[in-house]
Amino acid sequence: MQDRIRIILAKLGLDGHDRGIKVVARILRDAGMEVIYLGLRQTTAGIVTAALEEDADAVGLSMHNAGHLTLAPAMVKALREADLNIPVIIGGIIPDEDRERLTEAGVAAVLGPGASAEEVVQAVRQAVARQSDGGAS
Amino acid sequence: MTQHGHEADTVFARALAGDRRALGRLLSLVERGGPAAERITELAHPHSGRAHIVGITGAPGAGKSTLTGQLMRLLPERSFRPAVLAVDPSSPLTGGAILGDRIRMDDLAGESAFIRSMATRGHSGGLALAVPGALRVFDAVGYDPVIVETVGVGQVEVDVAGAADTTVVVVTPGWGDAVQANKAGLLEVADIFVVNKADRPGAADARRDLELMLDLSHVTGQEDAAGYRPPIVMAQALDGTGADALWEAVAEHRSHLEATGQMADRRRRRLRLEVISRLDQMAQAQAAAVLADDVGRQLLGEVEQRQMAPTTAAARLAERLLTDRRSGRGTG
Numbered sequence: 376m377q378d379r380i381r382i383i384l385a386k387l388g389l390d391g392h393d394r395g396i397k398v399v400a401r402i403l404r405d406a407g408m409e410v411i412y413l414g415l416r417q418t419t420a421g422i423v424t425a426a427l428e429e430d431a432d433a434v435g436l437s438m439h440n441a442g443h444l445t446l447a448p449a450m451v452k453a454l455r456e457a458d459l460n461i462p463v464i465i466g467g468i469i470p471d472e473d474r475e476r477l478t479e480a481g482v483a484a485v486l487g488p489g490a491s492a493e494e495v496v497q498a499v500r501q502a503v504a505r506q507s508d509g510g511a512s
Numbered sequence: 513m514t515q516h517g518h519e520a521d522t523v524f525a526r527a528l529a530g531d532r533r534a535l536g537r538l539l540s541l542v543e544r545g546g547p548a549a550e551r552i553t554e555l556a557h558p559h560s561g562r563a564h565i566v567g568i569t570g571a572p573g574a575g576k577s578t579l580t581g582q583l584m585r586l587l588p589e590r591s592f593r594p595a596v597l598a599v600d601p602s603s604p605l606t607g608g609a610i611l612g613d614r615i616r617m618d619d620l621a622g623e624s625a626f627i628r629s630m631a632t633r634g635h636s637g638g639l640a641l642a643v644p645g646a647l648r649v650f651d652a653v654g655y656d657p658v659i660v661e662t663v664g665v666g667q668v669e670v671d672v673a674g675a676a677d678t679t680v681v682v683v684t685p686g687w688g689d690a691v692q693a694n695k696a697g698l699l700e701v702a703d704i705f706v707v708n709k710a711d712r713p714g715a716a717d718a719r720r721d722l723e724l725m726l727d728l729s730h731v732t733g734q735e736d737a738a739g740y741r742p743p744i745v746m747a748q749a750l751d752g753t754g755a756d757a758l759w760e761a762v763a764e765h766r767s768h769l770e771a772t773g774q775m776a777d778r779r780r781r782r783l784r785l786e787v788i789s790r791l792d793q794m795a796q797a798q799a800a801a802v803l804a805d806d807v808g809r810q811l812l813g814e815v816e817q818r819q820m821a822p823t824t825a826a827a828r829l830a831e832r833l834l835t836d837r838r839s840g841r842g843t844g
Contacts, residue, residue, distance in 0.1 A: 378544065379607065379633075404608035409631050412612045425614060428628055430536040458533070 380503055382433045385413035385422055387446045395467060396437035399495060403435075406496040419446075419453035426459055432503045433483075438467040448480035455481070462502035466490065520551040527653050528559070532626065535653060539628050542645040553645060559652035561779065564766055566657050567676030569664040569698065574682040575708035575749040576661050581617035582755035583659065588624045595626040595655035597646050599639070599662040599672070602631040609633075613661060626655060640789040643672045644782070657762075664698045673701065675782045677775060678765045680758070682706045683722070685714030699725065702742050704761045710746040710754065719744055738772045740765070802833050 384400050386393060393415055400410045411429050413422065422434060436450060443465060451463050462483035469477070474485050483502035486495055520541060526534035541548045568576050580596055587594040598613035609631035617627055630646065632639050643660060650658045662673045664681065673679055681702035699705075699722075707718045722744050729735045743761045747754025769775035802808050811828060814820040 379631075400610050404603060404610050405606050407606045407608045409602075409608065409629075410610045411629050412610050412615055414612075414615045424532075425627075427533045428536050428626055429614075430540040 380408045380433065380499065381411060381429060381431050382408055382435055382499060383411045383413060383422060383425055383429065383431045384435045384437070385417040385425075386415050386437050387417055387419065387422075387450065388440075388442060389416065390438060390440040390442060391415060392439040392467075393437070395439070396435075399435065399437065399466060402492045402495050403499065406492075408499070419450050422450065423453050423457045423459065426454065426461060427457065431461060433462045433464060433499060433506075435499070436463065436465045436467075438465055438469065441468070443467070443469055444473060444476060447477055447482050451481035460506060462506045464498060464502055466495070520548045520555065524552055524555045527649070530653075535626065535649070536628070538649055539646050542649055543630060543642045545641065549645060553648065556648045556652035560648045561651065563647075563651035563656040563658045564678065564762075565647055565651075565676045565782075566659045566762055567673030567679040567701075568659060568661045568682065569670060569673035569679065569701075570682030570706075570708075571684075571687065572663055574684050574687075575747075576663075576682050577613040577616035578749035579682060579706065579708060579747060579755065579758065580613075580659055580661050582749055582752045583759060584617055584625045584627070585752070586755050586759055587657070592657065593624045593655050595650040595658045596628065597643065597650070597658070597660045598627065598629045599643065599660065600629065600631055601663060602633050607633065626650070639672065641786070641793060644675075644786045644789075670698055670701060671785075675785055677769060677778055678703050678762050680704045680706060680762070682708050683718060684709045685712045685718050687718060703740075703765050704742055704758070705744045706747050706754070706758060707744060708747045708749050708754075711748050715746065719746065738768070738774070740768050740772075798833055799829070802829050807832065 380403075382403060384396055384403075386396060396414070400412050403410050411425060411431060413425060425431070426434060434450065434454065436447060438446065447463065447465050454461060454463065463481070464484045464486065465477065465482055466486035467488075469485050469487055471487075477485055483505070484498040486498055490498075520538075523534050523538050523541065527538045538552060542552055543549075568580055570576050577598065580598070584594055584596065596613075596617065598611070598617075600609055600611045600613060602609040611629035611631060614627055614629055628646065630642065633642075647658050647660060660673060660676060662670075664670055664673070679701050681698055681704070683705065685707070705722050707715055707722070709715070726735075726741055735741065743764075745754050745757045745761055747758060749755070766775075769778065803812065808829060811820065811825040815822050815825045
């Protein structure tokens with residue numbers, strides 16, 4: 376049996392806009408992935424636990440309240456501290472000028488409002504493939 | 513093969529020592545099947561057979577996950593170390609899945625609990641093997657009870673939950689009437705019923721219909737010979753009402769099974785079922801190989817031309833399959 380990509384989708388903190396992440400969950404499911412949907416009001420610690428228990432290949436975060444510069448790097452850090460070398464992909468309302476800082480903080484891909492379904496799927500596939508090539512344990 | 517054996521051995525040892533990440537990995541290896549899964553089964557089997565396996569099933573939206581989440585809150589407080597295997601369907605078209613059970617449990621589960629989501633991956637045979645494999649791993653590394661949650665649609669899903677030591681069936685007000693309650697299937701596997709959303713109109717009716725069905729089991733002699741009658745627990749999973757009563761009912765059922773020797777019977781039956789499922793899968797792989805070779809295609813052609821009956825072709829192929837197996841390794 377081929378290995379299916381298992382991805383956790385969540386929103387951190389009090390950001391309550393979950394229409395986008397529900398659409399993304401459906402897009403990834405229809406691309407053949409297994410989406411572990413955690414939805415609203417999650418914490419970085421909770422996502423780390425879920426990633427461990429679910430043996431997830433990636434974490435996808437949806438961000439719509441301008442918290443990305445704080446929360447996305449915190450998520451990357453929490454995963455690395457747990458020795459989980461899996462990619463973090465973020466989507467939502469992310470200003471272009473923030474992309475570089477997010478990439479520097481270890482975020483694998485940033486998807487904006489205009490991203491097509493194909494781009495979302497490709498971004499996840501590529502991020503997972505890159506991380507496995509990069510010698511993730 | 514050696515490499516698989518090696519990885520499986522290392523990961524199993526780490527999981528046994530309490531490494532949660534290793535356990536997560538181990539469950540993936542079991543789910544994937546193949547040599548690594550076989551090796552893990554070999555390693556885990558001698559350590560297993562201790563955990564109480566509880567199946568929770570019911571229609572989508574009945575509240576299984578929320579109820580399970582409430583048990584996950586309750587059990588660590590009582591010094592249990594519970595694990596949950598939450599099974600959700602894969603899309604038959606793409607093989608993808610949205611595994612959304614965790615969302616209803618996560619907040620309540622403590623550090624001592626472990627939750628794992630599993631997709632059905634579109635093939636029933638696989639589920640029948642992957643689920644017992646995962647339950648065995650949880651059991652072997654010391655989780656007890658181990659709860660398996662499946663949607664009560666599809667024979668395999670019902671079979672999987674029905675093969676537990678204790679099976680809980682969750683219904684809701686308005687789920688159906690007394691006639692529905694007597695239809696074969698889901699309700700017959702229940703050791704405990706939960707009427708969830710019991711604050712909604714119709715909850716008392718749902719209870720009455722279930723009681724009526726259970727009364728009829730008495731009339732027709734279908735009831736448990738030792739006098740066990742499945743209790744009906746009224747619950748409101750959202751605020752946790754009924755979770756205590758449910759756990760009490762599960763514990764009572766366990767005592768009943770142990771006192772009457774039915775626990776050993778159920779476990780014997782479950783292991784037998786697993787061996788049969790495995791045999792089935794192997795036989796199907798063999799059959800596919802025999803069908804695809806020259807003789808197989810020729811026989812299929814003759815069936816299509818109406819020169820040979822399907823039954824005759826199958827008998828000839830079965831004969832061939834068995835001879836192949838005896839004369840060598842065949843295709844496997």
